[in-house]
Amino acid sequence: MSLDPQALRRDFPIFANNPGLVFLDSAASSQKPNAVIDGVANYYRTDYANVHRGVYRLSAKSTELYEAARARVRKFLNAKHDSEIVFVRGATEGINLVAYSWGGTFLKEGDEVLLTELEHHANIVPWQILRDRIGFRIVAAPIDTTGGLDLPALEKMITPRTKLVGVTQLANATGAMVPVETIARLAHAKGAKILVDGCQSAPRMPADVQALDCDFYVFSGHKIYGPTGIGALYAKKAILDAMPPFQGGGDMILNVTFEKTLYQEPPARFEAGTPDISGAIGLAMALDYVDAIGRDAILAHEEALTGYGVDKIASLPGIRLVGAGQHRLGILSVEAEGIHPHDLATLLDMNKVAVRAGHHCAQPLMDKLNLGATTRASFGVYNDERDIDAFAAALQAAQKAFKR
């Protein structure tokens, strides 16, 4: 099964509304197909009411759609139970929830949380906030000279003190793939839990939390063709069951008195207040869209574009691809000799090429690579070789403009 980007582009109205747009920033946020845009609008038009409250039919229908969206996410991740899926605002909130609730309960002084140098700030800062409260140690597994994760070094850093390994499956700043399945095995062998940040991998390759055997997995809806403001946290049932609430409010309680409150079972325990109902329903529609294309087909497409892009960049004098180890997917981070990434991104924008420039919320990685910032192109289902050619041509135009 293969994928036809030109045909898929017609599903995304942003392209018709922005003629000539070369959109290469899906790693920051992907564009939205009509199926999601119209689906969310139609939900508001036809079925909207609050969930888990009303006894009236419309509320029951809304609840049914919201819970069906949860089941859809379960299926997407191949989790065992619907109750293992907690809706959150995005991966960032998912990790904060795990840090606050699980970390706040089970981490103690003397423990270690093992991260990697490839992590996004969202998988660093929540642990630091908690560390400053509790006093455990944060250690970071290094990258090797090629920009990939140094797996032997990571293995050595997992000790009996390690309580959690938090690792991205696909580094957002460079596109480096991380063998999380292997890391899960190593972590479990030492009694540690593993949290996988699936933000960049979920939109680009099949996800199976049971095969990965991860304890926590987070991803964001807006990076996988869904709405902003919605994402999911997966956690194994036994772990979620033992976790205290994250936020308090309506919907997460069994009974409230001023003396004592009894909490709901997961996942409701972690979803205080009216949730992002339309977001969850929109996310389910996005997952339908992705699965209709086929995740193997998407992976093959992303791999083909990545290979084409790597070769193309290699043919450009004065442009250097930032290392991403042995396996890179969907993301190309480049440096242009003598041109600051922000100038480069503005120059590319003048050619309607939309890329991200900056530190990509991965400052520790940038520091390690001795880069202030990079210019990053990233792919989605609507991109094809012509977009990469346009990127390359715009890079050359920028070089020409800066050469005096």
Place this chain on the structure above:
Amino acid sequence: MDLRDLYQDIILDHGQHPRNFHKLDHASHFANGHNPLCGDRVTVYVELDGNKVKDVSFEGRGCAISQASASLMTEILKGKTLDEADALFKSFHAKVTGGSETGVPAELEDDAERLEPLTGVKTYPARVKCATLAWHAFEAALKNGRIGATVKTE
């Protein structure tokens, strides 16, 4: 907009060969400016002689616009009084942010004119901070005296 409207020769020149790019040994004031959005960093050193900017220099790393802006700023501010420096910043800030124009006294018009090439950033909202970073650092340096202060462009 053509890219050369934004990246005029003077910007590329000052961006690639910034003037007064060094630490100032006799600085009376300095401040660090940081744009957390892009990681641009600039340190501005000022040597005040009474009410006058006797010397001013900078160090840092960043895009062509932030470096050119810092470089031009140091050239222009040397020898100015604090009131003149303030008038130039106000007028420049208004021009790049699209705020209401504040005029400068006739004797500063040539200096304001020199900053004109940087005002192309006003159609690139994400880049306005690049052009104002050094000026904010200069302001912070004066305000906080010898004690270094980190300013963020608002």
